[in-house]
Amino acid sequence: MKSVRRRWPLVVNLRHLIIALTTSSAVVSLLATFYASYKVQRQQLIAQSLESNLAYANKLASSTDDYFKGVLQQMAYAASQVAPALNDTRRVDAEARRLHLQTDSLNSVVIADSAGRVLADSPPQLNLRGSLLHTPQATQALEAAGPRVSAPYLAPSGNMLVLVSQPIVAADGARKGVILGAIYLRQQSALNKLLGTHYYHDGSYLYVVDRERRILYHPETQRVGSVMGINPAADRIVQGVSGSEVLVNSRGVEMVAGYSIVPTTGWGIVVQRPLSATLAPIGALMRQVMEWTLPLAAVALLLVWAFALKIASPLHALAATAASYRPGESDARLRSISSWYLEAAQLKKAMLRGLGVFDGNLRRLQKDAATDPLTGLGNRRQFDFSLAVLTEGETPFCVVLLDIDFFKQVNDRFGHNAGDAHLRQLAGLMAEGLRPEDLACRIGGEEFALLLPGTALTEAVAIAESLRRRAAESAAPDGQAGTLSLGVAEWQGPDDDVEAVLRTADERLYAAKAQGRNRVVFG
Ligand SMILES: Nc1nc2c(ncn2[C@@H]2O[C@H](COP(=O)(O)OP(=O)(O)OP(=O)(O)O)[C@@H](O)[C@H]2O)c(=O)[nH]1
DSSP states (O other): OOOOOOOOOOOOOHHHHHHHHHHHHHHHHHHHHHHHHHHHHHHHHHHHHHHHHHHHHHHHHHHHHHHHHHHHHHHHHHHHHHGGGTTOHHHHHHHHHHHHHSSSSOSEEEEEETTOBEEEEESGGGOOTTOBOOSHHHHHHHHOSSOEEOOOEEOTTSOEEEEEEEEEEOTTSOEEEEEEEEEESSSOOHHHHHHHTTOOSSSOEEEEEOTTOBEEEOSSGGGTTSBOOSOHHHHHHHTTOOEEEEEEOTTSOEEEEEEEEOTTTOOEEEEEEEHHHHTTTHHHHHHHHHHHHHHHHHHHHHHHHHHHHHHHHHHHHHHHHHHSOOTTTHHHHHHHSOOOSHHHHHHHHHHHHHHHHHHHHHHHHHHHHHBOTTTSSBOHHHHHHHHHHHHHTTOOEEEEEEEETTHHHHHHHHOHHHHHHHHHHHHHHHHTTOOTTOEEEEOSSSEEEEEEETOOHHHHHHHHHHHHHHHHHSBOTTSSBOOEEEEEEEEOSTTSOHHHHHHHHHHHHHHHHHTTSSEEEOO
């Protein structure tokens, strides 16, 4: 198969190039602006969310800390009240009830002696009075030297709770017993209220874990008491570190999280918001950026276009002039081009210079192509061309054909150069007194013609006669009088055959020769 070599269009139009370049650069810079703006907005939204979540977590950690300090303080006061009167059943009972009911800090209260026997409980439905404390958490509280908050556990009553305890110590420092307060984690409690009121509703939530990753508070209450799965925030809390970060939670959702440690308990409060909710406003922000940027970008693009086209305009005009050369017109067109910057001006100047040389050469060539080199008269080509112009323009004319008499003898006797000088002298005689519209030509060796547009036959005969006389009277360079024989014919319009008219003029020229030469024949 014959392979076809494709020629790629390497030459492109400057205006198209400018439009393509400016448009593409505007689109690219617009996209870059949008992308940069998107990145900045995204970072800002995430940074704001991290900051506000950490602030929330810190605030809640501080409130929770205050809550526990308050509870422990209340219990310390109660312990100081019952320490000297543990045998006074009514008093111990009243103190347990007061501690339980005065605030809603504790869901239940138990007061036990140093042997772990329950002396009083509130609410009475607990029905623990007289029984021995037996759960590990209660036993640990009984043995603890100071106030204590237990890890969460499932009590025999079925409640998930943490146990807050305060030892009862006599004035002499003797250990007399313990006050226990229970905070139910899955039911209404002051702690739940404290944490729950800060819950907000765009998919954001908070949860609380202890140092063993056990969940103490969670909006999904069934998760309370379970151990937190893989979660970087829980890892930080285990390490006792507060902070904020974007993380993937135990359910695989990207979250913007802030976490803070409660000093009293070592618990960690984690406030987190889905990344998708954090970034939700970005669409509106980007639309706003677009609304502000697009009109400005369009104006900038139009200005760049206009300026680039203004730069291209002289080059375009110069190229168009160069592509369509018209003799005589191109120069004026070139001069009319406003070349308002240096490079275009230099190009225009160079083109004008080139065009000047080209026009001069062309004129010279045209002249040479239509001129007889020996005599400077029009040549055969010029004669034929002028005949065609006259007949096409239907301009009546007369033609005079003439021939030097016995010219061969001149050459033979005086040489070819003398013959040439004779021919040049005749040319001079022919050109004398011609009107601008008349044409004198050398159409053969020593054959000449006059074309006389808009001239009647009688007038043409007079012109021919004048020429004959002047030739006969002038002394040729060889010293001889070079007489002429002339034949005149008239073309009156399109009805006349131009070839027949020329033949007639030629026949009349030969008739002049035949009649003895040195004469004009016209009829
Ligand atoms: N010097 C010179 N002679 C030329 C040129 N062209 C033609 N001739 C000569 O012109 C002469 C023409 O001669 P002919 O046409 O035979 O006749 P004639 O001698 O002019 O005689 P008649 O025309 O009958 O009067 C020839 O000798 C040509 O060589 C030219 O350019 N220069």
